[in-house]
Amino acid sequence: MTTTDTRSQSTTSTLRLQVNGREHELALDHRTSLLDALREHLGLTGSKKGCDHGQCGACTVLLDGRRVNACLILAVTAVGREITTVEGLADGEDLHPVQQAFIDRDAFQCGYCTPGQICSAVGVLAEARSGWPSAVTPPEGGVQLDEAEVRERMSGNLCRCGAYANIVPAVLDAAAAELPAPGIETAYHEGESR
Amino acid sequence: MKPFAYAVAEAPVQAVHQLSARPGAKFLGGGTNLVDLMRLGVESPELLVDVTRLELDRIEPTATGGILVGAGVRNSDLAADPRIRAAYPMLSQALLSGASGQLRNMATVGGNLLQRTRCVYFQDVTKPCNKREPGTGCPARTGAHRDLAILGASEHCIATHPSDFAVALAALDARVQITGPAGDRALALADLYRAPDEDPSRDTVLDPADLITAVEIPTSREAHRNSLYRKARDRASYAFAVGSVAAGLSLAPDGTISEVRIALGAVAHKPWRARRAESALTGNPATPEQFRRAAELELAAAEPLPDNAFKVELSQNLIVAALSTLAGVEEA
Numbered sequence: 001m002t003t004t005d006t007r008s009q010s011t012t013s014t015l016r017l018q019v020n021g022r023e024h025e026l027a028l029d030h031r032t033s034l035l036d037a038l039r040e041h042l043g044l045t046g047s048k049k050g051c052d053h054g055q056c057g058a059c060t061v062l063l064d065g066r067r068v069n070a071c072l073i074l075a076v077t078a079v080g081r082e083i084t085t086v087e088g089l090a091d092g093e094d095l096h097p098v099q100q101a102f103i104d105r106d107a108f109q110c111g112y113c114t115p116g117q118i119c120s121a122v123g124v125l126a127e128a129r130s131g132w133p134s135a136v137t138p139p140e141g142g143v144q145l146d147e148a149e150v151r152e153r154m155s156g157n158l159c160r161c162g163a164y165a166n167i168v169p170a171v172l173d174a175a176a177a178e179l180p181a182p183g184i185e186t187a188y189h190e191g192e193s194r
Numbered sequence: 195m196k197p198f199a200y201a202v203a204e205a206p207v208q209a210v211h212q213l214s215a216r217p218g219a220k221f222l223g224g225g226t227n228l229v230d231l232m233r234l235g236v237e238s239p240e241l242l243v244d245v246t247r248l249e250l251d252r253i254e255p256t257a258t259g260g261i262l263v264g265a266g267v268r269n270s271d272l273a274a275d276p277r278i279r280a281a282y283p284m285l286s287q288a289l290l291s292g293a294s295g296q297l298r299n300m301a302t303v304g305g306n307l308l309q310r311t312r313c314v315y316f317q318d319v320t321k322p323c324n325k326r327e328p329g330t331g332c333p334a335r336t337g338a339h340r341d342l343a344i345l346g347a348s349e350h351c352i353a354t355h356p357s358d359f360a361v362a363l364a365a366l367d368a369r370v371q372i373t374g375p376a377g378d379r380a381l382a383l384a385d386l387y388r389a390p391d392e393d394p395s396r397d398t399v400l401d402p403a404d405l406i407t408a409v410e411i412p413t414s415r416e417a418h419r420n421s422l423y424r425k426a427r428d429r430a431s432y433a434f435a436v437g438s439v440a441a442g443l444s445l446a447p448d449g450t451i452s453e454v455r456i457a458l459g460a461v462a463h464k465p466w467r468a469r470r471a472e473s474a475l476t477g478n479p480a481t482p483e484q485f486r487r488a489a490e491l492e493l494a495a496a497e498p499l500p501d502n503a504f505k506v507e508l509s510q511n512l513i514v515a516a517l518s519t520l521a522g523v524e525e526a
């Protein structure tokens with residue numbers, strides 16, 4: 001829990017954050033974003049600072065399994081939540097299927113946006129599994145991840161190198177590998193990219 | 195950013211009390227607008243009262259057949275709710291057309307309604323702006339106003355309200371429930387927002403200590419179910435609207451319009467309910483010519499500036515396209 005001054009005068013708090021399955025106690029200025037807490041205080045520099053205004057997605061992490069922009073979250077508000085960063089996705093030496101798909105598809109150039117892209121894609125797969133629609137999902141029927149769906153759902157992650165042509169198939173590969181669940185079909189065909 | 199204190203509110207009344215006791219305090223929802231504005235120096239609260247741990251996160255049916263949406267419900271949960279998708283498609287579509295997957299997971303219903311304008315001068319503390327610093331002037335009028343208002347603006351401010359969600363709520367006649375220093379009350383969404391008039395610093399009629407606790411969506415009717423949200427923007431996704439429309443339509447057995455609901459986004463200081471177009475259409479045939487005539491009537495009141503004059507025709511086209519789709523007729 002957070003220890004805050006009862007008269008709410010203090011501008012710092014001592015708090016515990018649960019990151020990648022480990023608990024950390026930190027004394028933080030309330031201004032500290034979750035992104036800065038991860039990078040500057042916990043040494044987890046996988047999550048990247050791009051715009052610091054929620055516009056680029058490089059800072060994407062998972063909060064209780066949902067993708068969010070760590071730059072616009074104040075660390076003090078993440079108390080009691082399970083935070084997963086790109087460092088926490090692999091199972092020992094075994095990469096997460098999304099990480100593996102990004103490597104197999106060469107889905108990056110400089111790599112700066114990649115941790116955010118990967119965390120976002122993990123979130124996308126969970127959202128699709130829950131049947132969440134996107135702006136391009138037809139009103140009737142379930143969610144079928146195809147190229148248009150992935151482009152729409154991943155639009156919060158910008159890639160200045162323009163590696164989208166490989167990111168989209170990587171996400172679809174991971175979807176196909178991870179989601180044999182009913183109601184979700186993936187439909188990406190080689191050579192169909194725009 | 196200036197240092198600030200932080201407190202987690204445990205009950206709505208307590209949250210309101212914390213704000214009335216401390217004039218420099220603000221409620222914190224998902225933080226996607228407020229934290230951004232704090233980083234830009236536009237907002238500098240002394241105390242943030244976190245309202246996301248109040249139990250305002252439910253979507254539940256009301257006794258009268260409507261739906262009550264807690265102010266803490268995240269935009270993504272509301273957009274995905276099967277009842278909302280089936281009974282009020284325009285609402286789900288408006289939410290899904292806004293921001294990104296990440297931001298929708300953070301943004302709350304209350305915070306979405308009270309997000310501030312994206313006018314570039316408002317967001318830049320080195321520039322004058324009547325909304326941010328009353329009396330300093332409005333550089334947008336002669337400067338960057340391509341994205342700003344064409345309807346209901348004043349000489350003091352031509353800002354637009356950026357929310358997509360609020361546009362659909364305006365078309366649905368939603369109501370906003372509030373807990374304030376003087377107790378509980380409810381307001382029609384249309385009465386929540388103000389025109390800029392002489393005092394653009396106030397976006398809404400709310401007191402700073404008024405907490406939005408819920409949004410009430412009326413009982414679903416045909417013009418709610420047969421509805422859609424259409425958004426024009428500079429890129430296919432993840433961009434604010436340059437123009438948008440939330441529309442709902444129901445037809446009588448003889449093919450005439452029995453009910454029509456139209457609200458425009460990105461054209462005014464508030465979601466713009468197109469009442470003139472609605473009354474011109476009711477009882478008339480659902481044809482593209484009628485839609486065009488009504489759209490022109492609504493936009494006749496527009497007072498565009500050189501760089502946003504395109505919004506007049508854009509908004510007319512959005513109305514005609516949306517209603518033609520809902521009526522199942524070919525656009526003229």
Ligand SMILES: Cc1cc2nc3c(=O)[nH]c(=O)nc-3n(C[C@H](O)[C@H](O)[C@H](O)COP(=O)(O)OP(=O)(O)OC[C@H]3O[C@@H](n4cnc5c(N)ncnc54)[C@H](O)[C@@H]3O)c2cc1C
Pocket residue numbers: 053054055220221222223224225226227228229230245265266291292293294297300301302303304305306307308309356357358359404405406407432433434435
């Ligand atoms: C890059 C980017 C792109 C975006 N694109 C779009 C878009 O295309 N369409 C769109 O509609 N929006 C867009 N948004 C805006 C986004 O929808 C809003 O920032 C969000 O909805 C605000 O909700 P929040 O809970 O994060 O609010 P906060 O930032 O927490 O709060 C916003 C304001 O509301 C007040 N507040 C919060 N909760 C309450 C309450 N319960 N009662 C009273 N006051 C309250 C706060 O004090 C603050 O003044 C975008 C934002 C970003 C950063």
Ligand code: SF4
Pocket residue numbers: 311313314315316322323324325326331332333334335342350351352353394
């Ligand atoms: S339009 Fe409004 S918000 Fe923009 S500069 Fe003018 S006064 Fe400020």
